[in-house]
Amino acid sequence: MTNAVVVGSGPNGLTAAIRLARAGVEVTVVEAETRPGGGTRSGELTVPGVLHDECAAFHPTGVASPYLAELDLARHGLRWRWPxxxxxxxxxxxxxxxxxxxxxxxxxxxxxxxxxxxxxxxxxxxxxxxxxxxxxxxxxxxxxxxxxxxxxxxxxxxxxxxxxxxxxxxxxxxxxxxxxxxxxxxxxxxxxxxxxxxxxxxxxxxxxxxxWPVAEGGSEAITRALLAELADHGGRVVTGHRVRSLAELGEHTGHAAAPDLVLLDTAPAGALEILGDRLPSRVRRSLARFRYGxxxxxxxxxxxxxxxxxxxxxxxxxxxxxxxxxxxxxxxxxxxxxxxxxxxxxxxxxxxxxxxxxxxxxxxxxxxxxxxxxxxxxxxxxxxxxxxxxxxxxxxxxxxxxxxxxxxxxxxxxNANYVGGDIGAGAATGLQVVLRPRATRTPYATGVPGVYLCSAATPPGAGVHGMAGYHAAGAALAGLARRP
Ligand SMILES: Cc1cc2nc3c(=O)[nH]c(=O)nc-3n(C[C@H](O)[C@H](O)[C@H](O)COP(=O)(O)OP(=O)(O)OC[C@H]3O[C@@H](n4cnc5c(N)ncnc54)[C@H](O)[C@@H]3O)c2cc1C
Known part of the structure; x- marks a missing residue:
């Protein structure tokens, strides 16, 4: 069975994991923080019984997302509420x-x-x-x-x-x-x-x-629904482990060998750290030039x-x-x-x-x-x-x-993706508005065989829609099909 590791459990990491799992891939998501969800987490940040969204709050892109609609997350308890x-x-x-x-x-x-x-x-x-x-x-x-x-x-x-x-x-x-x-x-x-x-x-x-609706029970309800969908397809999540290199990923799959596919729900800076010298030099230079906002x-x-x-x-x-x-x-x-x-x-x-x-x-x-x-x-x-x-x-x-x-x-x-406090996954200036993270026809590919970027630093950019994860997983599956 093909196996994959998704690094990071933000909405894009989870939709990438779900698309792979639904295609029959054995998926493990490895998350640095103790709670999954990235930008879609909620908590009692001030006083008991008062629930705050820690990051994303309003979800026009969530309601409009074709993939979230296809997943029918209402089955897993997600309810949009409008002011x-x-x-x-x-x-x-x-x-x-x-x-x-x-x-x-x-x-x-x-x-x-x-x-x-x-x-x-x-x-x-x-x-x-x-x-x-x-x-x-x-x-x-x-x-x-x-x-x-x-x-x-x-x-x-x-x-x-x-x-x-x-x-x-x-x-x-x-x-x-x-x-x-x-x-x-x-x-x-x-x-x-x-x-x-x-x-x-x-x-x-x-x-x-x-x-511009909100999720009932906090934006974390989106994470809970995505996790439930992933679990239904056999995917699992490991929390509290920040990935720093490709070499360490085999241990999370339970297989001795490196995973067949790796999807990075990370900022370009995270991809640079994890992939290091394995990146082709032109890709490394482009990711290093990526501008944060x-x-x-x-x-x-x-x-x-x-x-x-x-x-x-x-x-x-x-x-x-x-x-x-x-x-x-x-x-x-x-x-x-x-x-x-x-x-x-x-x-x-x-x-x-x-x-x-x-x-x-x-x-x-x-x-x-x-x-x-x-x-x-x-x-x-x-x-x-x-x-x-x-x-x-x-x-x-x-x-x-x-x-x-x-x-x-x-x-x-x-959340390591918020480089310098940039919550938009990169500056929305110049060509970077559409050509993210670098000017290429294959923005999800990293140039390292089997390794793809799936975070909001890739198209269509910031927001809780999961579409970057969906497209990156599609690119990964297509790459797999092309392998000898
Ligand atoms: C304050 C704030 C307000 C926002 N408001 C809205 C809003 O109202 N509406 C909206 O649509 N969007 C909003 N956003 C943006 C939205 O949250 C992001 O665009 C979205 O979460 C991006 O999803 P993602 O999966 O790409 O990355 P993230 O959600 O950032 O998730 C990335 C995950 O990867 C993990 N990770 C990173 N590096 C590693 C590593 N090396 N090893 C293991 N794990 C790693 C991180 O811990 C994190 O859990 C807001 C963001 C913030 C911070």
Whole structure:
């Protein structure tokens, strides 16, 4: 029987393992941390009974993922839960841009919040939202494929190629400008460069089409469901062992020989460490040149009675983007990308408990936040995050019961893939947006026979969709079939 080791148990490691196991391969997943799941873990980080997402929180890409849908993870207890309003972008003057799934009860939420820009918003985001299923299939599909929906892709591409700042300038007022710019900021980086509008367009369309749901019981429910599916197909997981070389992998399979296949759910830096001199020199040079992006500084709060947002509609929103006007966000994102820590960084806040009340303990709710900070930032951004929240929610500090903070070094210590605190698996700049981790037609191949990279550093990139793992496992199986 063919055997394989998957190094790392993030969503991509687990989907890779599942695809191999379903194809009849004997699979062992080896995870460095004591708990599997990588970016999809949850825990009581502040006070007992209050459940926080440790990394990923919102799952538009999870709902849109063709492979997660094929696995039918509801059989293993995964339930998506939607907030009433998916996203809010509060402004200093008390107004807020709002975005809600069109299937939500209050369909007019988005248009009402954007006023005179409502029609412009519909024209910009509407086509991608209406054809979101086709678009998701193209974007999450194999790197090289004949587009099955060329017109949808071309129409999206024409807009997404533009810098986010240009797209925002098409609006007359700040609620729409800020809303779009805040979404584009998910890509961590400058917003005035080509392709920087892509994340904003895609995630805005996703919000309308499928919403930004959370997983009931925390994002860890995704890990539990994937582990159950893997176990059903005979796969097993070893935790608490950080792999540092290929040579040590045989011991985990129970076979004397090295495994037939190895899939690395690691950053390019991890692949360099594990594969070392076995890598062809051109691949080694490319992986060494891989650029990592700005970092996250995570702050989790236990808040009695929830956050008293000045704009009351924000109290119904699952996600909030805090950064003020589009111009301010573009300025602080550019500073962060240059390595400068802004006084008022861009902050993302999550109120997952609104969609999933099982996470709260009575009136004490988990509030999730992270700031964008420079790569490898070593300072303490907790106060900057609290100040941004207070800017739009005066009085919040009196309600905070407990705080847990993790900077870039702590994030990397808990997951080697977050190099310098980069949670996006590499900078979203230049060709690296699409050609990851290097410019090649076979991004999953490492050049070492039987060894593939399957993490978010490969296409289609960051997010909990498992599609990188799925495609990498497909490449590995195809490689196996070609072997003499
Ligand atoms: C704070 C934060 C917020 C986020 N928010 C969202 C969100 O809301 N929505 C969303 O879709 N995505 C979000 N993400 C991103 C998402 O979590 C990642 O894109 C996704 O988890 C990538 O999956 P992966 O399998 O490639 O890697 P990971 O999930 O990072 O998993 C990699 C695994 O490999 C293990 N590993 C690494 N090296 C080794 C080694 N040498 N030996 C053994 N094991 C190893 C790690 O310990 C880890 O368990 C967020 C991430 C963070 C950190």
């Amino acid at each position: 009433e309003i998916d996203l809010a972008h509060p402004l200093d003057d008390g107004r807020a841009g709002l975005l809600a799934r069109d299937a939500a009860p209050d369909v007019a939420v988005t248009a009402a919040s954007l006023g005179a820009d409502a029609d412009r918003w519909r024209r910009l985001v509407g086509p991608a939202a209406r054809h979101f299923d086709d678009l998701a299939a193209e974007v999450l599909g194999p790197v090289l494929h004949v587009p099955r929906h060329p017109f949808t892709l071309a129409s999206f591409g024409a807009r997404a190629l533009a810098p986010a700042t240009w797209l925002a300038r098409g609006f007359a007022d700040e609620p729409a400008r800020g809303l779009l710019t805040g979404i584009a900021a998910h890509a961590f980086g400058r917003l005035d460069i080509p392709l920087s509008g892509a994340a904003g367009m895609l995630l805005a369309a996703a919000a309308h089409a499928v919403g 700005p970092a996250a500084f995570k702050v989790d709060l236990a808040v009695d009675g929830g956050v008293p947002w000045r704009n009351r509609k924000c109290r119904r929103a699952g996600t909030l983007h805090l950064g003020g006007t589009a111009a301010e966000i573009a300025r602080v994102e550019a500073a962060t990308a240059r390595g400068e820590m802004p006084a008022a960084p861009f902050v993302l806040v999550g109120q997952q408990y609104l969609a999933d009340p099982t996470r709260s303990n009575g009136s004490v709710h988990p509030v999730y936040a992270y700031a964008h900070v420079p790569h490898g930032y070593t300072g303490d951004a907790t106060e900057a995050v609290l100040s941004q929240i207070e800017r739009f929610a005066p009085g919040v500090r009196e309600r905070i019961v407990a705080v847990a903070a993790k900077g870039p070094a702590a994030l990397e210590a808990g």
